[in-house]
Structure formats: C-alpha cells, structure tokens
Amino acid sequence: MGQVVTPESLSLRIYSDGSVDIEYSVEPDPTQAQVNVTLFGAGYQDIIVVDQDGIILDWTINAGGIGVDSLGSSSVIVSYSTDSLTNKTGSQWTVSITSPVDTIFTLPIGAVLVGLSPSPRGISIIDNQAFISMPAGTSRISYLIGTAGTREHAIALLNNAKADVNDVLEQGIIIDEAEAYLAQAITAYQNEQYIQSEQYSTHASASARETLSLAASALNKINAAKSIIDAKRSQISDDIIAQAEDFLDQAETNYVQGNYSAGLESAEEAYSLVSGAPINQSGNQTLLIAGGILVVLVAAGYWYMSQRDTEQILQKPDTQQPDIDLDEVFRKNPHLRTDDKAILRMLEETGGAFITEIRGRFDIPKSSAWRMARRLEDDGLISVSKVGRETYLQLKEQEEEQ
Incomplete structure (x- = not known):
C-alpha cells in the first residue's frame, strides 16, 4: 500500500461552461515506491502527473484518487479536469470544494x-x-x-x-x-x-x-492581546505592561476609526511584547527600577537632541513631484492595502513627506510606518531618502509598459 499524502498547494481554474481545471502539488517520501493521491470531484479527465523536474510519472486509478509511481520524487504535481465541482441553478453558477489547504x-x-x-x-x-x-x-x-x-x-x-x-x-x-x-x-x-x-x-x-x-483579524488579535496582558500582568515588569497597553490603546483607537490594518499591527506589537517578555525574578526589583530610570533618562535625552536636530533640518528637498496617475497605479497593483493607498494619496497631495509627518497624519507607531515604507519601496512605488536624521518619502516615476 502506497503512502497517503495531502496537497501542499491547490488551485482551481473555472471556465464558463462549468468545467474546472485542478492543479496541486504533494511532497511524497522519495524512498516510497508509490504515493496515493486523493482527487477532488468525480469524472476525472486529462490526468497528467509529473515530478519536480517535469518528468511524466505513471499512475493508476484507485478508490477516491490515483496511485502514482513516485520512487525518487521529492515533489509530485497533479493536474486534471472535472465538471463535477460546479452546478447551475437558473443563471447562477456555484463551485464548492472541501480542501485541507488554502x-x-x-x-x-x-x-x-x-x-x-x-x-x-x-x-x-x-x-x-x-x-x-x-x-x-x-x-x-x-x-x-x-x-x-x-x-x-x-x-x-x-x-x-x-x-x-x-x-x-x-x-x-x-x-x-x-x-x-x-x-x-x-x-x-x-x-x-x-x-x-x-x-x-x-x-x-x-x-x-x-x-x-x-477587521475580524484585528479584533481577534486585540482580544488576544488583552487576554495575555491580563494573564501576565503580575509576572512581568510594569514597564513592559505599560508599553503593551499603549500599543493596545493604539490598536483599539485605530479599530474604532476604521484603520484595521494599523489596528492589527498595533495589537500584534502588544501581544509580541508581552509574550516574549522575561518573567520577573525576586531580588531584582531595585535593579529593574534603577535600570528603568536610566533608560527613561537616556531616552528623554536622545529624544530632546533628536527633536532639536530635526527642527533645524526638517526642510523638504527641492525635488519635482512626478506626474503619476494613482488610479492607474492602484489598478496595476491590486494587492495594495487601504492604508497603503491612503499614504500614496498623501504623498501625491504634499509632493512628498517625512515619515514623522505620515505617523502624525495617520496616528501609527514607528514600526508600522517603517514596514509601510519598505513595502511601498519594494513595490517600486516610492523613493526613500535621508534628510539629516529624518526619512523622506516621495512618489516614484513609474515605467511605461511596453
């Protein structure tokens, strides 16, 4: 009897006549002579099975699927067609499937x-x-x-x-x-x-x-953050609890305002901060308090100096704003999130902005702003430069499609 496996990935392409092309991959044990693959639907047609190098593998029909001669294969890709996953009522089509993976x-x-x-x-x-x-x-x-x-x-x-x-x-x-x-x-x-x-x-x-x-993901993470803060309140330092509660407050504020992406990120920050915090050790309270005071003093001094320096140099570069059709950018980049689009709109309106201005406009933490900047820069939609101690963002000229 061959090894039984489940898909690692699964995709369905549906056609206007109700037929469906299915493709998925499995990862068998290369030392096994055969792997049993469950097929979805019924009435399979045009079954093709290949290994990781595209070499066609032999197979036989068995109960609920096929047995594939997979000895030496680290990956098996199965593709076939079926019309049993769709049905039509009047003018409405419905496709349904139960899958162990996304x-x-x-x-x-x-x-x-x-x-x-x-x-x-x-x-x-x-x-x-x-x-x-x-x-x-x-x-x-x-x-x-x-x-x-x-x-x-x-x-x-x-x-x-x-x-x-x-x-x-x-x-x-x-x-x-x-x-x-x-x-x-x-x-x-x-x-x-x-x-x-x-x-x-x-x-x-x-x-x-x-x-x-x-929104559902953000609310679930907010509730999880609340629970872990309450559970560990007496076990970790008050400073960490206070920081986590600040993140949680930001998360709840963003959620109420409809900024669910920022709410999710702030809730994740709160949860991670508490879940990764060390448990209090007896006898270290004085050291912790002294260390906390020192950290606050150093941070306050650094903040004062950085603010003073920023006030002196916070002047936007004299660069020309590129002429960009953001609606076209959004069409070509359907993966962009709502907050990404809002920030791109702000850059269009202002001709460019410091990351501190973006944080102030959208009330987001520094970590979220940095992740956003890296994400948009990786997509080739903005340019990121340094002006003194500040990070400056500007829309980037888009290449014309050939």
Missing part, C-alpha cells in the same frame, strides 16, 4: 461574484477576472456569467456590490473605500458607462470583503 480560485473572465463562504483571505480583480484565495475547509463561491459591458451585466454587478457593502456596514465595519467605489459605480451606470460601472462594482465588492476579513 485554495486559489480563478473565475471565468467577466464572471459576476454574487456570494462566497467563508470570508476569503483575499480577492484580486485583474482584467475583469477574479482571483480568490479561500482558507482550508469547505469553500462555496457563487457567480453569474454574462456579456461584459451590457446593461444587464452591469446591473447584476452593481446589485451584488450594493448587497456586499450593505452586509458589511450592518456589521458596524467602516468601509469608506468600498462605499466610494460603489458611488462611482452608480454614477457610471446612470451615465450608461457600463464597463466602468462593472469595474467599480467589482472593486467595491472586493474592498468590502477584504476590509471585513481584516
């Missing part, structure tokens, strides 16, 4: 997403095609297929976006970006600009769902 769904081009469960890990819309990342477990996605650019297709997308936005708003979640997209979709539809309306509607739905998922 799954990537690629919907047909122009498909209108009308429902999904549970909340996705992420949704990207590229050239009118939806890419959805769903967590392990049972996933169910419903969608419509129509002719893009028509009144009927646009109204279906618009109604779906309205339902998504209202559903999230009813849960008390702030979704300014999604509401703005929805307003643009309505205006475009009223002006009979159906393609633009479809695009805005799709962005509204995706933004609403992503924000809902982010």
Whole structure:
C-alpha cells in the first residue's frame, strides 16, 4: 500500500461552461515506491502527473484518487479536469470544494461574484477576472456569467456590490473605500458607462470583503492581546505592561476609526511584547527600577537632541513631484492595502513627506510606518531618502509598459 499524502498547494481554474481545471502539488517520501493521491470531484479527465523536474510519472486509478509511481520524487504535481465541482441553478453558477489547504480560485473572465463562504483571505480583480484565495475547509463561491459591458451585466454587478457593502456596514465595519467605489459605480451606470460601472462594482465588492476579513483579524488579535496582558500582568515588569497597553490603546483607537490594518499591527506589537517578555525574578526589583530610570533618562535625552536636530533640518528637498496617475497605479497593483493607498494619496497631495509627518497624519507607531515604507519601496512605488536624521518619502516615476 502506497503512502497517503495531502496537497501542499491547490488551485482551481473555472471556465464558463462549468468545467474546472485542478492543479496541486504533494511532497511524497522519495524512498516510497508509490504515493496515493486523493482527487477532488468525480469524472476525472486529462490526468497528467509529473515530478519536480517535469518528468511524466505513471499512475493508476484507485478508490477516491490515483496511485502514482513516485520512487525518487521529492515533489509530485497533479493536474486534471472535472465538471463535477460546479452546478447551475437558473443563471447562477456555484463551485464548492472541501480542501485541507488554502485554495486559489480563478473565475471565468467577466464572471459576476454574487456570494462566497467563508470570508476569503483575499480577492484580486485583474482584467475583469477574479482571483480568490479561500482558507482550508469547505469553500462555496457563487457567480453569474454574462456579456461584459451590457446593461444587464452591469446591473447584476452593481446589485451584488450594493448587497456586499450593505452586509458589511450592518456589521458596524467602516468601509469608506468600498462605499466610494460603489458611488462611482452608480454614477457610471446612470451615465450608461457600463464597463466602468462593472469595474467599480467589482472593486467595491472586493474592498468590502477584504476590509471585513481584516477587521475580524484585528479584533481577534486585540482580544488576544488583552487576554495575555491580563494573564501576565503580575509576572512581568510594569514597564513592559505599560508599553503593551499603549500599543493596545493604539490598536483599539485605530479599530474604532476604521484603520484595521494599523489596528492589527498595533495589537500584534502588544501581544509580541508581552509574550516574549522575561518573567520577573525576586531580588531584582531595585535593579529593574534603577535600570528603568536610566533608560527613561537616556531616552528623554536622545529624544530632546533628536527633536532639536530635526527642527533645524526638517526642510523638504527641492525635488519635482512626478506626474503619476494613482488610479492607474492602484489598478496595476491590486494587492495594495487601504492604508497603503491612503499614504500614496498623501504623498501625491504634499509632493512628498517625512515619515514623522505620515505617523502624525495617520496616528501609527514607528514600526508600522517603517514596514509601510519598505513595502511601498519594494513595490517600486516610492523613493526613500535621508534628510539629516529624518526619512523622506516621495512618489516614484513609474515605467511605461511596453
């Protein structure tokens, strides 16, 4: 009997006729002669199995899947087609699967997403095609297929976006970006600009769902941080507890204001600070107090000197702001988070900003601001430079597509 394995990765590409191409990889024991791979669905077609070098492997059908002759293989990639994972009721299609790992769904081009469960890990819309990342477990996605650019297709997308936005708003979640997209979709539809309306509607739905998922993650981490602070309050130093509570206050403030990404980061800071703190040792209290006073004095002195120096040199460089269409940047970078976009808008308005100005505008901790700057710099969207002791950010000229 061969080794039984589960997928390391799983992706589904769905076509307009309901057929589905499935591809996933497994990592067998190279010393085993055969590995048993479970296949999803029924009525398998066009089964292809290759190893890590692309060499085709022999296989045989068995109960619930296939047995692959995998001796010497460290990775096995299985691909096949099936039409048993989708069903159609009226004009609505539904695809469902139960997977032990996260799954990537690629919907047909122009498909209108009308429902999904549970909340996705992420949704990207590229050239009118939806890419959805769903967590392990049972996933169910419903969608419509129509002719893009028509009144009927646009109204279906618009109604779906309205339902998504209202559903999230009813849960008390702030979704300014999604509401703005929805307003643009309505205006475009009223002006009979159906393609633009479809695009805005799709962005509204995706933004609403992503924000809902982010808000849930932030709230869970805030509650976890509260619990660990209460549990370790008497076991670790008062200074660490105070710092953690400051981060927790920032997290709760950001959450209430709808800045869920910053709220999540601050809650993670609070949790990490407490979970990694050393337990108090008896007899060290005097040393801890003296050390704490010394740290405060040194920090205060450093802060005073840095503030004095900053006041002397805090003058923006005399550089020209590049002419950049941020809406086009957002379209080409669907992975950008809501706070990333807000900061890029600020840089567009101001022509550039010091990182301290960004922290002040959005009320975020230094660590979050630094992570944001590195993230946007890695994406090639901003330039980062030093002006004295300060870090200066500016939009970066985008290369033209060939």
